Amino acid sequence: MAVLLPLGVAAAVVAALLPLTRVVLPGQWMPGTVVLIVAALASGYLARRAGLAALAVTLIETGVWAVLVMLFFLRDTALLWVIPTTETVDELFRLLATAAEEITYGAAPLRAGSPLAFLIVASVGLLAIVVDHVVVTARMPLLAGVALIAVSLIPSIVVPDEIDVVAFVLLSASILFLMRVDTLSRQAPKARAATRGAGVPATAAGIGVVAVVVTLVVAPSLPQPLARSAPGGVNVGSGIDATLQLGDDLRRPREVEVLRMYSTSPLPPYLRATTLSTFDGAVWLPDEDEAEVLDDQTEMESVSVASEIRLEEYTTDVSIQNLASTWLPMPFPAVGVTGLDGDWSTVADNRTVISDGGRTQDQEYEVLTQVPRPTREQIRTYDASPSGLRPELTQLPEGLPDIVGDLAREVTAGTSNDYDALIALQAWFRGSEFRYSLDAPVDDGFDGTGAEAVAQFLEQKEGYCVHYAGAFALMARVLDMPSRIVVGYLPGTSTTDAIEGQTVYSVSSSQLHAWPEIHFEGLGWISFEPTNSLGTPTNFSAATSLTGPAADRGDAAQTDDADPTPTPTLLPEETGPQEGQALGDRGESGGAVPVVGVVTALLLLLAAPGLLRAARTRRLLGAARAGDAVAAWSVVQDAAIDLGIPVPAGDTPRTLAARLVEDHGAPSAALAVLVEAVERASYAPSGTVASAAPETLADAAAASASELLRSAPIARRILAVATPRSLVMRPGSAFAGAGARART
Structure with missing residues (x-):
């Protein structure tokens, strides 16, 4: 029975990972992730078989995770392939920064390079360790199931699509399996046999089947909300106000799809309608420059750049869905437009296209752009x-x-x-x-x-x-x-459609x-x-x-006729780079200052649990000096939990005190004072005089905790100070009692 829970955890994590393939193309990251999950959970299983405490099991799993991540991605910068160096830290931050850029700026489905593969493999490995701890140690499979379901839903939110039936069924079966095995492991053999014969498995299977049917059949058949049109038949928000009075347009409660587009550009471009240069103190006015007739036989002027500046060409196909405007949405800098119906003209100065009596509605056209790329030093x-x-x-x-x-x-x-x-x-x-x-x-x-x-x-x-x-x-x-x-x-949002291998983007009126x-x-x-x-x-x-x-x-730096546009993303960003620092650019020198900063940050991070634990102890001792016997007893319970001593819910203060004195060297006199005080506070009639002075309670609590720490082995003392478990484990909880099970 003990081996079934880790197997179920592995299956559930892999099932939760399957929907990610609609966002990131399958590649080497998949077998790497599976190997890391299996290795970490196998090490945890063996550690439990050896009778190690719950914290030790988690630390061993984390160690296996760290070694494999180093071997997979960081071995070239490490000593003996697994010992990190300052170069390893630099490479780690580079991988994280590059992966963040790929996620922020890329279009699904992404092709995972080393940075993105590193992020996926490392993150899923940590997820497996956390789920294993929650399911096997804390015995809370339902909580783990909720977390796994949330993880599996993220790809569906990013790229809406039909339900992945295989992944959904596997995840549902895995969660039901975990819950069933956990229930059986809590029962005595006779009760377990009786449960098997009482139809419980059949009932669980029936519930699972009903859930699958409701999700796959009933939910998709329900009426879906639809965008509504204005009374005149034209959808709300289907025009462009080029006088910059855009407030009403942006605040309209219903938005409609304005257009769809796909492009050979690595990222979907912004689409400009017009430019405004004249400001009279009240409003910005659209440019009214001389326009030239544009048709399929007339090409726009090419972009002229210096010989040392790179120039790249892209094509963008646009299909207008619901837009009534005299300005044609265009990527920049355009050098040619084909496929337009009606009469159109182009303004050479800003490379915009305007209608000569026609409208943009239902237009389908292709735009050729030439994009220069100067450097920061040049600009x-x-x-x-x-x-x-x-x-x-x-x-x-x-x-x-x-x-x-x-x-x-x-x-x-x-x-x-x-x-x-x-x-x-x-x-x-x-x-x-x-x-x-x-x-x-x-x-x-x-x-x-x-x-x-x-x-x-x-x-x-x-x-x-x-x-x-x-x-x-x-x-x-x-x-x-x-x-x-x-x-x-703005460039809009990606859809599940693709044309000629390019993702189709939908642009709405709110953009x-x-x-x-x-x-x-x-x-x-x-x-x-x-x-x-x-x-x-x-x-x-x-x-x-x-x-x-x-x-x-390449559209943030242009030549005389080339015009840059901001990068298309709607993700919040609190601050922009300073002094021309490029996004993701770590600077031209990897000097000692960044290393010192990283080391300092790591030291503060490592010291944070101990500092928080010390603050909690001071607060409890302060309450004890005010006469709070329960706070004084909590100091002792926290010390026991930090040292890996079980504090199960079934132990009374007197029982726990006796075990602490007999097995762990706690001072009997001090604990006797605390036990009598907490029992009197719990059971004596209201108004009863306390058995000990407040100062005595605080001193007894501090002495008991100190003696427990002094009597523990040196390794356990270090762990108790550096990683105090009492910050996340409360006395009587499943976590706090887990050590007792590990030793039985």
């Missing part, structure tokens, strides 16, 4: 200069509130070039001082981008993309940098967005993303190109 040598540009790109309204200029100069003080100044502004907006909100602007009456609205936004530090983009653009102009604002759409652009002489328009908690800030790498997903798309 730092260029100025955000207004030379040769239209005057409205630097024009400021009369009576601009002083707060705009004052804050612009204050935030950028100390920077030595235009790029670093803009990065400082971007990081400031995305920092903890600001908060993204669709409601705050309405409540406080500044729903717009006028100069006064920008001033109020900078004071209140709450708003949505319109406020961030407007404030950033004006602050850049105060610093003599030409700026404009782009209105368009209407605005972001600022700054013009760099010799590079062109460069986008920044100041909106707190949306997108990813623009950053450039130190050597080759933009890092992170924008590097793959």
